[in-house]
Amino acid sequence: MRFDQTALLAPARLHEIHGDEPDRAAMLHFALAAAGARSHGPILLLRVPQHRQDGMAYGEGLRELGIDPARLVLIELRDTLALLRAGVDAARCTGIAAVLIESRGTAREYDLTASRRLTLAAEASALCVLMLRVSAPERPSAAQTRWRISAAPSAPLAANAPGPPAIHAELLRQRSGPAGQHWRLEWDAEHGCFIEAALPGAVVSLPALRKGMEGGTSAIARAA
Amino acid sequence: MRLVAVNRAAALIGLIPGMMLADARARHPALLTLPHQPEGDALLLERLAHRMRRFTPMVASDPPDGLLLDITGCAHLFGGEAELTAQAIALTGLTTRHALAENAAAARALVRYGGDADVMALPVTALELDERATVALRRAGLTTLGELARRPMAALAARLGEAAVLRLRQIIGDADSPIAPLRRLPMPREEMRFAEPLGRIEDALEATEELLVRLVRQLEQRGEGLRRLALALYRSDGQIRQLSVETGLPSRDPALLIRLLRERIDTLTDPLDPGFGFDMIRIAAPRREGLTAQQQPLGGAKAQGQESLAHLLDRLATRWGAESVLRLHPHDSHIPERGQYLAPAQQAPPSLWPSRPDAAPRPLWLFEPPQPVTAMAEVPDGPPQRFRWRGQVHEVRLAEGPERIAGEWWRRREGHRPGHGGLTRDYYRIEDSSGRRYWLFRHGLYDETPHPRWYLHGLFA
Numbered sequence: 264m265r266f267d268q269t270a271l272l273a274p275a276r277l278h279e280i281h282g283d284e285p286d287r288a289a290m291l292h293f294a295l296a297a298a299g300a301r302s303h304g305p306i307l308l309l310r311v312p313q314h315r316q317d318g319m320a321y322g323e324g325l326r327e328l329g330i331d332p333a334r335l336v337l338i339e340l341r342d343t344l345a346l347l348r349a350g351v352d353a354a355r356c357t358g359i360a361a362v363l364i365e366s367r368g369t370a371r372e373y374d375l376t377a378s379r380r381l382t383l384a385a386e387a388s389a390l391c392v393l394m395l396r397v398s399a400p401e402r403p404s405a406a407q408t409r410w411r412i413s414a415a416p417s418a419p420l421a422a423n424a425p426g427p428p429a430i431h432a433e434l435l436r437q438r439s440g441p442a443g444q445h446w447r448l449e450w451d452a453e454h455g456c457f458i459e460a461a462l463p464g465a466v467v468s469l470p471a472l473r474k475g476m477e478g479g480t481s482a483i484a485r486a487a
Numbered sequence: 488m489r490l491v492a493v494n495r496a497a498a499l500i501g502l503i504p505g506m507m508l509a510d511a512r513a514r515h516p517a518l519l520t521l522p523h524q525p526e527g528d529a530l531l532l533e534r535l536a537h538r539m540r541r542f543t544p545m546v547a548s549d550p551p552d553g554l555l556l557d558i559t560g561c562a563h564l565f566g567g568e569a570e571l572t573a574q575a576i577a578l579t580g581l582t583t584r585h586a587l588a589e590n591a592a593a594a595r596a597l598v599r600y601g602g603d604a605d606v607m608a609l610p611v612t613a614l615e616l617d618e619r620a621t622v623a624l625r626r627a628g629l630t631t632l633g634e635l636a637r638r639p640m641a642a643l644a645a646r647l648g649e650a651a652v653l654r655l656r657q658i659i660g661d662a663d664s665p666i667a668p669l670r671r672l673p674m675p676r677e678e679m680r681f682a683e684p685l686g687r688i689e690d691a692l693e694a695t696e697e698l699l700v701r702l703v704r705q706l707e708q709r710g711e712g713l714r715r716l717a718l719a720l721y722r723s724d725g726q727i728r729q730l731s732v733e734t735g736l737p738s739r740d741p742a743l744l745i746r747l748l749r750e751r752i753d754t755l756t757d758p759l760d761p762g763f764g765f766d767m768i769r770i771a772a773p774r775r776e777g778l779t780a781q782q783q784p785l786g787g788a789k790a791q792g793q794e795s796l797a798h799l800l801d802r803l804a805t806r807w808g809a810e811s812v813l814r815l816h817p818h819d820s821h822i823p824e825r826g827q828y829l830a831p832a833q834q835a836p837p838s839l840w841p842s843r844p845d846a847a848p849r850p851l852w853l854f855e856p857p858q859p860v861t862a863m864a865e866v867p868d869g870p871p872q873r874f875r876w877r878g879q880v881h882e883v884r885l886a887e888g889p890e891r892i893a894g895e896w897w898r899r900r901e902g903h904r905p906g907h908g909g910l911t912r913d914y915y916r917i918e919d920s921s922g923r924r925y926w927l928f929r930h931g932l933y934d935e936t937p938h939p940r941w942y943l944h945g946l947f948a
Contacts, residue, residue: 292948323849
């Protein structure tokens with residue numbers, strides 16, 4: 264069943280995505296999927312690189328997620344204050360698909376006022392602003408939704424190969440809406456969207472159970 | 488294929504321009520040839536012509552390989568005609584032939600067809616007539632221009648045509664042969680002086696805005712927009728402060744440029760100090776690009792959106808530095824870290840990434856340089872069972888691979904010899920027990936090095 268990201272991550276609003284440091288790639292994937300699906304304009308990614316070995320986005324990998332690498336504009340700033348100022352400027356710009364702002368650790372400058380400014384800017388230009396908070400504590404903010412994303416084990420393919428990327432998504436908070444739902448989402452590369460997929464191996468096949476009942480063996484059927 | 492130009496050594500063994508390449512190679516098997524680049528030659532000629540402007544303002548190029556300089560009244564400044572000629576030849580840095588005459592057509596004819604200063608002794612081929620006319624003249628026994636000039640002009644005109652007679656008269660000196668000199672437009676600049684020095688930066692910026700309006704008018708006349716604006720503020724005590732801003736797209740909008748200037752002034756580490764005041768302000772547009780007047784489209788939104796992103800990127804680049812706003816560009820290399828490079832967004836437009844339909848999976852995030860990890864594999868050529876990265880041990884649950892990427896042996900000295908081509912990498916796509924996916928590689932096969940090391944190159948989504 265298709266996971267309707269655009270309905271939950273509404274445009275013209277600020278959305279927060281929380282996660283841990285090792286799950287950075289999963290958070291970026293979730294955010295890019297939300298940004299890229301909407302329109303085909305440029306995507307701005309604002310970061311504060313901590314050190315040279317932090318890494319960078321890889322164009323071929325972006326293309327596998329259905330996003331043209333030429334759309335991405337990387338903006339590297341020197342501290343969180345600069346990041347937020349540039350973020351507000353970027354959020355006011357028209358003609359781009361989305362703005363992704365990545366902050367690391369407890370960003371003290373990102374408080375209620377800053378998030379309110381980002382929300383106002385997003386409303387003015389009707390684009391989606393996603394705040395990726397890596398290893399950050401939750402703080403009251405003016406964001407429309409707050410998510411927690413982490414990587415999930417994928418369903419293995421033949422020869423023990425890793426299957427399509429899977430993530431655990433939890434909606435921690437939603438303004439004027441229900442919150443607290445969990446999803447296990449799998450990436451569908453053909454359609455370029457997330458689908459809700461249950462955990463692998465959780466389903467017990469019925470014919471095997473029935474056989475067990477008729478045949479008289481008390482062994483519980485193994486998962487399919 | 489034919490030869491277009493030969494050097495002295497080739498001319499000595501008898502190769503001439505116009506000869507077939509096969510014939511030339513037959514004469515001298517070890518002939519070194521380069522492809523003819525007419526555009527490159529034309530560009531070089533134009534550059535030489537501009538260099539000659541130090542001798543005289545009247546310089547014209549005579550394609551494909553000549554220059555005409557009108558040195559009337561200039562020769563005495565350089566110590567005479569011979570001295571000027573010697574300096575000009577030295578300035579080109581090439582092997583040249585030259586000739587001096589009283590008019591341009593004669594000089595041109597002398598340098599190409601003759602040698603002496605005597606115009607009358609030039610052969611009739613100097614008129615550059617077609618094949619038939621030249622043969623006819625030769626049959627009539629007329630070989631030099633002097634003999635032609637003695638004949639009545641009307642008869643020549645009837646035989647050879649008006650154009651030939653005009654050319655003859657130009658070479659002799661009876662008709663004018665003007666040259667069209669090269670002209671280079673000067674850089675647009677504006678300046679304003681103040682009787683009373685300006686003590687405040689705000690006033691200086693207001694004056695700059697006025698100057699910008701005037702500069703924009705100059706650019707409009709040329710049909711150009713500026714890419715770089717240079718501002719120089721002259722203090723009354725002699726100090727000069729210079730600032731410059733760059734834009735990604737050519738622009739003629741004074742409001743936008745003032746905004747960029749304000750951003751630049753805000754980010755100065757050394758604040759602008761008027762001292763006793765600024766008594767002159769100059770602006771110039773050193774880098775320009777063609778910009779035609781654009782009509783606002785009726786639909787409006789998309790075109791405005793495009794411009795808005797460019798303005799935002801300019802503003803961010805002006806504020807935080809041009810190296811802060813980057814774009815990814817593809818590079819043709821099968822080594823993953825060389826497959827792309829980052830370049831400032833202002834300098835280059837977005838590139839087209841080639842589509843690779845059957846490509847192996849690539850990570851979303853790449854570490855450059857690759858991070859060393861310690862890994863343990865159960866079989867030598869297989870994927871690791873567990874690995875340790877940044878102090879944490881990860882148990883491998885699923886693995887795909889290996890994808891073998893060899894080194895770029897052609898870039899190395901002696902790389903074609905076995906064992907010198909660089910280490911081969913075996914890449915594995917790994918998923919650990921918590922579901923995170925990594926891209927690891929073993930640097931070197933077991934028969935290349937005894938203890939190959941493992942590295943983490945990227946993270947998958």
